[in-house]
Amino acid sequence: MPAYITTPIYYVNDRPHIGHAYTTTVCDVWARAMRLRGEDVFFLTGTDEHGVKVEKSAATKGVTPQALADENAAEFQRVLKVFGLTNDDFIRTTEPRHEKQVQYFVKRLLDAGSVYLGTFEGWYDEGQEEYYTETRAKELDYKSPISGRPLTRATEQNYYFKLSSFQKRLEDFFAANPDFVQPAARRNEVLGRLRDGLQDVPVTRTNFTWGIPFPGDEKHVIYVWIDALFNYITALGLGEPGGLLATQRAKYWPAAYHVIGKEILWFHAVIWPALLMALELPMPRRIHAHSFWIADGQKMSKSMGNFVDLPTIEGYFAKYGLDAWRWYMATQGPLQASDSDFRAQHFHETYTSELVNVVGNCPSRVTAMISKYFEGKMPADSQAGGEWPAKCAAAVAQWSAAIDELDLVGAAQAAMSLLREVDAFIHRTEPFKLAKDPARTGELCSILAQCAETVRIAGVMLEPFLPEKMAELRIALGQGDAPAATMAERTTWGRIAAGTQLVKCALFPRVEV
């Protein structure tokens, strides 16, 4: 079954930081989990490269907007590699394939009467070439915040999208699809605003040129946000029906899961569906709007200089490893409605208590005992797994149900609790004592074989989170490095044949503060 996972496309005026890393990592874990289940996943990310900010930054630097975009897009792409992210494509809004299709879609909106030419009137700051809303203008006492000169009342012709005409259809859609926007708190915000009524929104501007020209009226430039939203379908070639891209990728629409930050919820939950309705395209499956990381209890901001930036992140890679970073992002992050605090100490504690003491230590003690008592040869289990096959099956089911809901914490817990049970089992049955009594070797064999099998299955479930370390675990358990089997096969009981050579492993070294 096809599944299409997207991140927002990142604005090239920014440098990569924890926000980008977080969203992309969450999507990556999700994509890997779905692929593990055998689903046909297409995972997309990219960069948003148009708009007045890029135009201005480029001018300041004395380069062309395209040169600036090229440089920063390359940086984002480089970072994806460093993070080991498995996106299937990287779309840039300045690519011809995207621009052509956006013009096609906008033309269709125009032809369908969903886009029309209207007049915009507002408070204009001539120095900044910016409009302010009535409330903002009032706050500024109708003076430019930069130059102090009075704002002028200006009008401008713009193309508008008839968002207002989709009110009823959107309400019906939300009523029929209660899970469309996640988490529920975010959905409620959207519903609340929807009740206030919708106004038409401009889709073009004329005060800058760094954008996609409006088809048929080229002094207008398509507004960045609409340009950006379309990336989700231009990457699939939907704006070029019958084209090569569409032949290969059209199957991924509408199986789309848009993972976004809460700041862009309105665009994705309301405007994007309305645009799709206007284009008579089916709705995506889900919009998941996560919250933000804060730093040591305070909002991260560039001016405060407390942004967790790329060098900081790379420091964590060096100290704890890439998988540990992924684990922290996926299990401690703000996937739900409230923000999460990023603290070095919390990172360290999570690493030690979960990865070192459980995910690392449990396989370590199991493989150590098998090494010591059986020269590393997987012992034979005369009890056919005892209660463990059923426990593992239940954990896998729980894992899978959690993955369906993008509940990464739940999925991780399903695997973790299995490992904790193995620890408890060892504590209860005391194989290290049985090993001293030759009469009880049969019992010892069964216990250790059951532990090793359970560890192997838990390891499969942890692969999307900890791809590098779980590959090491597979090798330690004699399972080779590149598993070709499906997840269903790999989580069935008894794949480590008796006699298989196992190796003692220590996956997560303790890190001193």
Added chain:
RNA sequence: GCCGAUGUAGCUCAGGUGGUUAGAGCGAGGGAUUCAUAAACCCUAGGUCGGCGGUUCGACUCCGCCCAUCGGCACCA
């Protein structure tokens, strides 16, 4: 200002329909043990459940007010 939330042990959070000693994980302190990465295991936390008032035989759980924090309020990518 308007709309919507949240406020429970050091930290992160659970606590349908009100009822004996308010829970978990992590951290911290102690203990016992050794297969293991001084790990797993056992015990310990005495938190006026934001504040005030009300309803009730009885409220963390219902109502009102107040305080604090957070989110949304559309052209911002």
